[in-house]
Amino acid sequence: MADRPTGKAQEKAAFEVDTSVPNAARVYDYLLGGTDNFEVDRQAAEANNAVLPGGIAAARAEVRANRDFLGRAVRWLVETAGIRQFLDIGTGIPNADNVHAVAQAAAPESRIVCVDYDPVVLAHAHTLLKSTPEGAAAFLHGDLREPDKILEVAAETLDLEQPTALLLLGILYLVPDEDDPHGIVRRLMDALAPGSYLVVSHMTADFNPEMLELAERLNETMAEPFIMRPRAEVERFFDGLELVPPGVVQVGAWQQGGAPAAEPGPVTAYYVGVGRKP
Numbered sequence: 176m177a178d179r180p181t182g183k184a185q186e187k188a189a190f191e192v193d194t195s196v197p198n199a200a201r202v203y204d205y206l207l208g209g210t211d212n213f214e215v216d217r218q219a220a221e222a223n224n225a226v227l228p229g230g231i232a233a234a235r236a237e238v239r240a241n242r243d244f245l246g247r248a249v250r251w252l253v254e255t256a257g258i259r260q261f262l263d264i265g266t267g268i269p270n271a272d273n274v275h276a277v278a279q280a281a282a283p284e285s286r287i288v289c290v291d292y293d294p295v296v297l298a299h300a301h302t303l304l305k306s307t308p309e310g311a312a313a314f315l316h317g318d319l320r321e322p323d324k325i326l327e328v329a330a331e332t333l334d335l336e337q338p339t340a341l342l343l344l345g346i347l348y349l350v351p352d353e354d355d356p357h358g359i360v361r362r363l364m365d366a367l368a369p370g371s372y373l374v375v376s377h378m379t380a381d382f383n384p385e386m387l388e389l390a391e392r393l394n395e396t397m398a399e400p401f402i403m404r405p406r407a408e409v410e411r412f413f414d415g416l417e418l419v420p421p422g423v424v425q426v427g428a429w430q431q432g433g434a435p436a437a438e439p440g441p442v443t444a445y446y447v448g449v450g451r452k453p
Contacts, residue, residue: 199349199399200267200293206231206238211268211299223392226385237444240426241376244447245344246277247430248374251419251449252340253281258372260339262329262363264290264319265346269304274342275312283307288329292318319346320354322362338370347412348378349399360412364452371452373416376426377409382443409446416450423448 197219201212205220224234252258259282263274266289270276278285289304289312291297297316306312313332317325326335333339341363350356364373380386380403393401410423421428426445 197397198293198295199397200291200295202397203238203345204268204270206235207242207270208235209268209270211295219396223389223396226388226392227383228385237426241345241445241447242272244376244426244429244445245274245342246272248447248449249274249277249340249342250281252372252374253278253285256338256340256372256451258338258340259285260333260337261285261287261342262290262325262333262339262367263287263342263344264317264325264363265343265349266291266296266314267293267345268296268299269314275304275306279307279310279312283309286311286333288313288315288332290315290317290319290325290329292316319343319350319359322359322366326363326366335366336368338372339367340372340374341367342374343412344374344376345378347375348402348404351400351402357411357414361414364416367452369452372419373413373450373452374448375409375412376445376447377404377412378444379403379405379409379446381405381446382425386444406446409448413448413450416452419449419451 194213195215197216201216202220205212205217220234221231224231227233249261261274261278266273269289275287275289278287304312304314311332315325315328317328329335343360347356350359360373364371378386378401380390386403390401390403406423413423423446425443426447429447
């Protein structure tokens with residue numbers, strides 16, 4: 176990720192949206208069929224994803240599969256694991272099937288903190304992020320690379336001495352190795368109570384070499400870097416945790432609580448996994 180302004184400059188930037196440069200959150204929104212995007216985002220999505228077999232239709236299937244995994248994982252965490260607290264970092268533009276909506280639909284008393292550094296997300300969060308009366312949903316304008324700041328503010332809404340699910344969906348591939356993404360995840364999990372969970376989805380080129388060309392195109396046109404990581408590097412995020420069956424798998428193969436794996440089919444862009452802190 177590119178360097179971010181600090182102090183008053185950061186506060187000003189937080190409310191400024193540059194519509195001349197494609198934005199990762201808006202591109203993702205477009206691929207999901209949303210309306211919170213601009214022509215520059217739509218053009219970037221169409222042009223960059225043309226390198227994939229199946230083009231833009233394949234890209235839409237990939238991001239939809241990733242969002243569907245979010246729903247399955249959150250429902251399992253609520254209904255089976257008994258989790259009622261969620262720290263969702265890299266939340267993206269809130270909508271009807273985001274973490275807070277899925278969790279509170281299953282358990283209205285759930286408490287959720289959504290975190291993103293993107294001014295586009297900030298512009299929408301306060302109007303789109305709704306909570307049930309029984310629970311809580313808060314938005315934090317924060318950067319994953321500053322985990323201590325995130326934890327400090329999240330503790331105003333969440334009781335971090337109780338089990339909490341940390342969700343890092345579609346964000347860790349935006350963190351280059353020099354920013355130590357594995358160390359960031361360890362710091363966050365170290366601060367959470369035993370019985371907490373980590374949920375990750377991460378783009379990969381293991382199954383589709385065209386994903387490397389896609390990453391090159393994205394790195395030329397987007398503000399954020401895109402890093403494709405192999406399975407071993409994704410599994411490292413779960414070091415010290417107990418992987419929930421079926422482990423780190425292709426996105427379509429993860430079913431709630433290790434149910435028989437579905438055939439992944441053509442969706443091959445994401446590895447996903449859920450792990451429990453003992």
